[in-house]
Amino acid sequence: MKTVLTIVLFIVAAPLAGGLMAGLDRKAGAWMQSRVGPPLLQPFYDVAKLFSKQNIAVHKSQKYYVLCFLVFVILSGALFVAGQDLLLVIFALTLADVFLILGAYSVRSPYSYVGAERELVQMMAYEPMVIITAIGMYMVTKSFSVADIAAFEQNLFVKLPGIFIGLLFVLTGKLRKSPFDLSMSHHAHQEIVGGVLTEFSGAELAMVKIAYWYQNVFLLGLVCLFFASAFWLGVGAVMLTFFLEVFIDNNSARLTWQFTLASSWIAAAVLGMGNLVVLIFI
Amino acid sequence: MAKELIVFIDMEIPEMLTRVEALKLEGYRLMQIHCTRVESGYEINYTFALDLPSQNLRIHIDREQEIPSISGIFPAAFLYENEIHDLFGLNITDMLIDYHGRFYRTSVPAPFGQAKKDTGGGE
Amino acid sequence: MGERTVIPFGPQHPVLLEPLHLDLVIEDEKVVKAMPSWGFVHRGLEKLAEKRDFIEFPFVAERICGVCSHSHGMAYTQAIEALMSLEIPVRAKYLRTILAEFSRINSHLLWLGLLANALGFESLFMHCWKLREKILDIVEETTGGRVIFGACRVGGVNRDIDAPTLARMSRLFTGMEKGFREIDGVFRKDYTVQKRLQETGALSRADAHLLGAVGPVAKGSGIPCDMRRLGYSVYNELDFQAVVETEGDSYARTSVRIKEIFQSVGLIQQAIAKIPAGEVSMKITGLPPVGEHFEMVEQPRGEAVYYVKGNGTRFLERFRVRNSTFANIPALLKILEGCELSDVPMLILSIDPCISCAER
Numbered sequence: 001m002k003t004v005l006t007i008v009l010f011i012v013a014a015p016l017a018g019g020l021m022a023g024l025d026r027k028a029g030a031w032m033q034s035r036v037g038p039p040l041l042q043p044f045y046d047v048a049k050l051f052s053k054q055n056i057a058v059h060k061s062q063k064y065y066v067l068c069f070l071v072f073v074i075l076s077g078a079l080f081v082a083g084q085d086l087l088l089v090i091f092a093l094t095l096a097d098v099f100l101i102l103g104a105y106s107v108r109s110p111y112s113y114v115g116a117e118r119e120l121v122q123m124m125a126y127e128p129m130v131i132i133t134a135i136g137m138y139m140v141t142k143s144f145s146v147a148d149i150a151a152f153e154q155n156l157f158v159k160l161p162g163i164f165i166g167l168l169f170v171l172t173g174k175l176r177k178s179p180f181d182l183s184m185s186h187h188a189h190q191e192i193v194g195g196v197l198t199e200f201s202g203a204e205l206a207m208v209k210i211a212y213w214y215q216n217v218f219l220l221g222l223v224c225l226f227f228a229s230a231f232w233l234g235v236g237a238v239m240l241t242f243f244l245e246v247f248i249d250n251n252s253a254r255l256t257w258q259f260t261l262a263s264s265w266i267a268a269a270v271l272g273m274g275n276l277v278v279l280i281f282i
Numbered sequence: 283m284a285k286e287l288i289v290f291i292d293m294e295i296p297e298m299l300t301r302v303e304a305l306k307l308e309g310y311r312l313m314q315i316h317c318t319r320v321e322s323g324y325e326i327n328y329t330f331a332l333d334l335p336s337q338n339l340r341i342h343i344d345r346e347q348e349i350p351s352i353s354g355i356f357p358a359a360f361l362y363e364n365e366i367h368d369l370f371g372l373n374i375t376d377m378l379i380d381y382h383g384r385f386y387r388t389s390v391p392a393p394f395g396q397a398k399k400d401t402g403g404g405e
Numbered sequence: 406m407g408e409r410t411v412i413p414f415g416p417q418h419p420v421l422l423e424p425l426h427l428d429l430v431i432e433d434e435k436v437v438k439a440m441p442s443w444g445f446v447h448r449g450l451e452k453l454a455e456k457r458d459f460i461e462f463p464f465v466a467e468r469i470c471g472v473c474s475h476s477h478g479m480a481y482t483q484a485i486e487a488l489m490s491l492e493i494p495v496r497a498k499y500l501r502t503i504l505a506e507f508s509r510i511n512s513h514l515l516w517l518g519l520l521a522n523a524l525g526f527e528s529l530f531m532h533c534w535k536l537r538e539k540i541l542d543i544v545e546e547t548t549g550g551r552v553i554f555g556a557c558r559v560g561g562v563n564r565d566i567d568a569p570t571l572a573r574m575s576r577l578f579t580g581m582e583k584g585f586r587e588i589d590g591v592f593r594k595d596y597t598v599q600k601r602l603q604e605t606g607a608l609s610r611a612d613a614h615l616l617g618a619v620g621p622v623a624k625g626s627g628i629p630c631d632m633r634r635l636g637y638s639v640y641n642e643l644d645f646q647a648v649v650e651t652e653g654d655s656y657a658r659t660s661v662r663i664k665e666i667f668q669s670v671g672l673i674q675q676a677i678a679k680i681p682a683g684e685v686s687m688k689i690t691g692l693p694p695v696g697e698h699f700e701m702v703e704q705p706r707g708e709a710v711y712y713v714k715g716n717g718t719r720f721l722e723r724f725r726v727r728n729s730t731f732a733n734i735p736a737l738l739k740i741l742e743g744c745e746l747s748d749v750p751m752l753i754l755s756i757d758p759c760i761s762c763a764e765r
Contacts, residue, residue, distance in 0.1 A: 033531035110412045114434070114746065178525035179597050182747075253597040254525035256747050257434070288699045312617045314710050314727040329699065329710070338699070358617040358735040362727075368444075379440075386444040386764070394452055 003082045010081045011074060018213020019043045021220075025246050032250045043209070050206035058107040058199045065103030066204045070211040072096030077218040083147025086134045093215070097123055100208070104196035115195030118182040121257045125180075125264035126170035132272035136163040137225070139279050150228040157226045157237075162275030164226050168241060169267045173260065174219055176212075177249035180260050288329070290338050295349065298328070298341050302352050305330050305337065315352075315362035317370045319395065324370060328352070345372065345395070353378035370395040409437065412746070416445050420523050420750040423760045427753070431746055439741040441734060447764040454724030459485055459694060459715070460559050462724075469726065470762040471552045472515060475508040476704040477726070477762075478557035483637060484700035484713045485559050493687055497561035498639045499680040503574070504548065504556050505638075506669040506676070511540050512705030513662045513669075516757050517588060520659065523750040524601055529591055536584045543574055561686025575677040578670045585670075589663050593656075602656035606740040606752040609653055618736040620707015620729045621665070622756050625658035627651040632703035643675050655755045662757075665705075693719050704729055706757045728762035 022043040030037025076092035104116035138144050140159045141152045157164055173180035220238045227234035310330040317326045328339040351374050353360040360378040364385040367374050371392025409432050416424040424445040430438040466481035467474045479501050518533035541551045547566045548554040556562050613626035623630040631647035633640045648664045650657035694715030702709050707729025714723040733756040740752050
């Protein structure tokens with residue numbers, strides 16, 4: 001019963017938190033650029049407006065792919081808060097991303113195509129590090145279950161500092177922040193316009209946005225998991241991570257996919273694998 | 283003050299082509315090409331510069347006359363030649379990239395090529 | 406992947422603010438060929454010169470383009486004055502030069518901001534434009550216009566600038582110099598920016614020369630192509646050297662523009678120190694222009710060639726503008742060949758295109 005309640009709470013509260021975070025992101029970004037920025041609740045207004053727009057689908061199947069994307073993102077988040085297997089959570093999230101890519105491929109737009117190709121590259125770039133994170137947590141806690149990991153009495157960060165930093169590194173791409181916002185950036189000021197999202201409009205775009213809110217909450221939850229034994233430390237780490245990402249986004253140029261792939265794998269190999277090797281020997 | 287820096291040289295088409303090739307070997311760069319409608323037809327000015335501006339070759343032609351492109355010698359010439367083709371309706375052959383009249387999409391064909399009504403101008 | 410795709414780029418594209426269309430043939434993410442097409446903003450202003458009084462025409466010439474507006478006005482009036490053999494007051498020449506350098510700083514800061522935007526570096530983008538705002542403010546205060554200054558007229562300038570304001574214009578830079586150094590440091594030393602700019606879009610000196618590149622594109626490839634060296638207006642009385650970089654890549658072109666900002670600051674301060682008192686415009690007497698004349702000026706974006714032909718009436722026989730973008734398009738096509746798709750916006754920007762100048 002408690003699990004069901006947690007899941008319902010997640011489904012209701014996560015988009016609110018995610019939307020607020022998006023608003024904060026824009027506010028903090030504006031502050032760094034010495035602008036005033038939009039109201040804090042602007043992302044909600046945006047999404048509400050998108051729902052009211054006329055529905056123009058380039059391809060009918062697009063709608064189902066987007067819906068699947070949303071459902072699987074929610075599913076992965078729900079599994080996470082329900083304390084299920086961490087690997088299952090990660091694969092559910094990967095599957096969600098696959099649906100987004102299929103959605104981008106389903107429309108005949110060159111921008112969307114290139115965006116989808118880059119999204120695949122980006123998945124290749126961050127996936128190893130995410131898997132290493134799960135393995136590292138398993139090696140410390142001897143369990144893949146999120147519930148067990150969260151209940152572990154020690155602070156995971158102490159044993160997994162390399163993995164934590166490596167995860168932050170790939171998180172930049174996952175949160176769509178420059179330098180790694182290859183397949184789509186926030187403002188579409190990019191050679192491939194909106195990348196994977198170029199041909200999405202109206203309600204579909206709104207659903208993608210909501211899915212990203214869920215996803216961001218889940219990703220920051222993953223960061224929080226490192227500090228699960230001390231809740232307030234976890235909250236602090238999440239906030240710090242979030243502002244660090246906003247800061248990096250505003251103060252770096254977008255890099256190429258070759259660089260993203262190479263640097264993410266190097267980060268995974270050096271920080272992630274290095275941390276695992278150290279764990280084996282101590 | 284730039285007046286004396288440019289030398290105007292009038293010539294015929296074949297002579298112009300050999301001269302352009304010679305200028306390329308001497309290390310000149312193509313500065314611009316433009317066309318002017320004159321009473322007896324059209325004149326085309328090819329301006330070349332060596333570090334600072336220096337030579338302007340000029341040919342006189344009729345509307346029907348074919349003008350060989352110099353884009354084989356100076357690749358950048360294709361833009362100017364397409365422009366002349368579209369705005370003046372002149373026939374330039376063998377351009378490096380030929381837009382076939384779709385360089386400027388003007389509502390009137392060859393808007394600059396028509397003879398002037400009178401010197402009074404005005405609306 | 407592996408097959409060839411054609412990606413349409415422009416004329417409406419969020420990252421490209423100019424109405425230029427390019428068909429990019431890409432293989433994987435490599436651009437194999439780029440084919441330009443344009444004609445979206447052709448207004449036939451050259452033809453309009455035949456229907457407008459030559460004294461009124463600076464208003465049209467200044468509206469050829471927004472950012473280079475002042476240099477268009479300056480080039481046109483200089484060309485007419487040369488045709489009519491008018492010797493305009495020296496103070497007017499100085500004022501034109503000072504404003505021309507202000508517009509150069511404005512243009513370069515605008516361009517640097519757009520470059521940062523194309524790279525996804527948002528705070529740098531805003532920082533450049535914040536600096537630019539101060540330049541625009543003082544220009545607005547002295548000429549009345551932020552974009553189109555409307556300063557030049559045949560025979561001088563429209564408005565004098567009094568001595569205290571000139572002193573303030575000179576002092577403005579003591580405060581701004583720090584800001585310029587900051588953005589200079591970021592553009593040239595920041596790791597991610599360097600990574601994107603260096604060794605991309607290299608244009609050799611020989612290619613730049615053959616393709617007739619001008620302005621910062623030529624200067625970045627090692628050609629000191631700076632029309633100010635002709636000494637028009639009062640440039641012969643000011644001390645400066647053409648800024649030249651030798652690498653020929655986007656980084657070199659960016660460096661040229663940043664160094665030109667500092668150079669312009671120096672030129673403005675020199676000019677303000679030297680400016681003589683006197684009239685700022687003269688009465689136009691004598692016959693309308695006869696004959697033909699080529700006038701070359703250095704716009705912020707590169708060399709512009711003006712050709713005017715008068716026939717003794719108040720309407721010009723032929724008015725012709727060839728601006729820097731027109732001359733730089735072949736060089737752009739050259740650097741786009743073989744580049745990465747992700748570098749395309751930056752490379753297009755690196756020639757600082759101004760299509761409304763190019764199409765007129």
